[in-house]
Amino acid sequence: MKVEGKIVLVTGGAHGIGRALAERFHAEGARGVAVADLDGEAAAKVAEGIDGLAVTADVSREAEIRRAVAETEERLGPVDLLCSNAGIGYSDAPGWTATSQSNEQWEKIWRVNVMAHVWGARAVLPGMIARGGGWLLHTSSAAGLLSQIGDASYSTTKHAAIGFAESVAITHGDQGIGVSVLCPQAVDTAMLAAAVGVTAGEAAKIDGVLEPAEVAAAVVRGLEAESFLILPHPEVSEYMRRKAADVDRWLAGMRRFRRSMFPDDEMMDLG
Numbered sequence: 001m002k003v004e005g006k007i008v009l010v011t012g013g014a015h016g017i018g019r020a021l022a023e024r025f026h027a028e029g030a031r032g033v034a035v036a037d038l039d040g041e042a043a044a045k046v047a048e049g050i051d052g053l054a055v056t057a058d059v060s061r062e063a064e065i066r067r068a069v070a071e072t073e074e075r076l077g078p079v080d081l082l083c084s085n086a087g088i089g090y091s092d093a094p095g096w097t098a099t100s101q102s103n104e105q106w107e108k109i110w111r112v113n114v115m116a117h118v119w120g121a122r123a124v125l126p127g128m129i130a131r132g133g134g135w136l137l138h139t140s141s142a143a144g145l146l147s148q149i150g151d152a153s154y155s156t157t158k159h160a161a162i163g164f165a166e167s168v169a170i171t172h173g174d175q176g177i178g179v180s181v182l183c184p185q186a187v188d189t190a191m192l193a194a195a196v197g198v199t200a201g202e203a204a205k206i207d208g209v210l211e212p213a214e215v216a217a218a219v220v221r222g223l224e225a226e227s228f229l230i231l232p233h234p235e236v237s238e239y240m241r242r243k244a245a246d247v248d249r250w251l252a253g254m255r256r257f258r259r260s261m262f263p264d265d266e267m268m269d270l271g
């Protein structure tokens with residue numbers, strides 16, 4: 001699918017990857033771009049730069065997603081491409097076990113990283129199907145195909161997001177609905193900077209870290225190719241192949257990698 005001439009809504013569009021997507025879609029000739037974000041002030045700045053529409057919305061609430069879609073459709077026109085991109089991450093700190101995050105954190109991340117995709121799809125699919133087609137871009141992560149060490153709830157929710165996208169593709173593909181899942185490894189945004197303890201902009205110096213604009217370019221290529229999986233880091237497909245070929249061997253390799261990251265971890269003594 002080509003973005004030119006389309007109405008696009010990007011959640012989490014005020015910063016990072018979402019901002020780069022909104023700006024790139026505008027540059028590609030989108031007819032209108034809506035930037036929805038919890039940070040309304042920053043969303044307004046991004047929208048101003050691309051002659052778009054800013055919507056303040058918390059995607060952890062279904063009613064706010066419905067309102068963002070309704071506002072976009074009223075002001076710009078029917079949504080052709082919905083990018084459910086807003087996401088959050090928590091590490092397993094300080095306990096560093098797979099269950100050490102609180103129930104509140106698990107529930108919050110589940111709503112933002114998974115349910116927001118379900119609610120976005122629920123809001124736009126009936127109109128898209130009635131009009132004969134539309135596209136959903138769901139931002140997951142390489143952590144949704146592989147796993148991110150030390151981030152159990154992030155890895156779990158990103159896997160679930162891919163599961164939901166597969167269900168949409170299978171259930172609604174014959175009704176003209178296309179779905180792509182964006183699965184990058186590290187990208188230089190505030191989320192990564194917080195995770196690795198540097199300021200945004202500095203993470204780019206780490207090997208393999210992409211700029212948000214490079215991810216947006218990969219998205220445009222992936223949408224044009226109508227690919228389900230969009231992998232801005234091409235090595236991820238090789239990692240997936242190795243995992244699928246021998247999951248037990250892959251898990252042993254991940255445990256080795258974890259031991260190298262947490263050499264003093266007392267949990268290591270357990271096994």
Ligand SMILES: NC(=O)c1ccc[n+]([C@@H]2O[C@H](COP(=O)([O-])OP(=O)(O)OC[C@H]3O[C@@H](n4cnc5c(N)ncnc54)[C@H](O)[C@@H]3O)[C@@H](O)[C@H]2O)c1
Pocket residue numbers: 011012013014015016017018036037038039057058059060085086087088089112139140141142183184185186187188189190191192
């Ligand atoms: N940065 C990376 O290395 C990386 C890698 C893989 C996947 N991702 C995914 O990319 C997506 C974008 O992340 P980013 O790296 O650009 O992070 P970011 O923190 O720079 O941007 C996230 C944006 O989402 C918004 N947001 C957060 N919670 C929200 C909510 N409840 N409602 C509305 N908006 C909300 C934030 O205000 C922010 O503008 C996320 O889904 C993330 O998991 C990021």
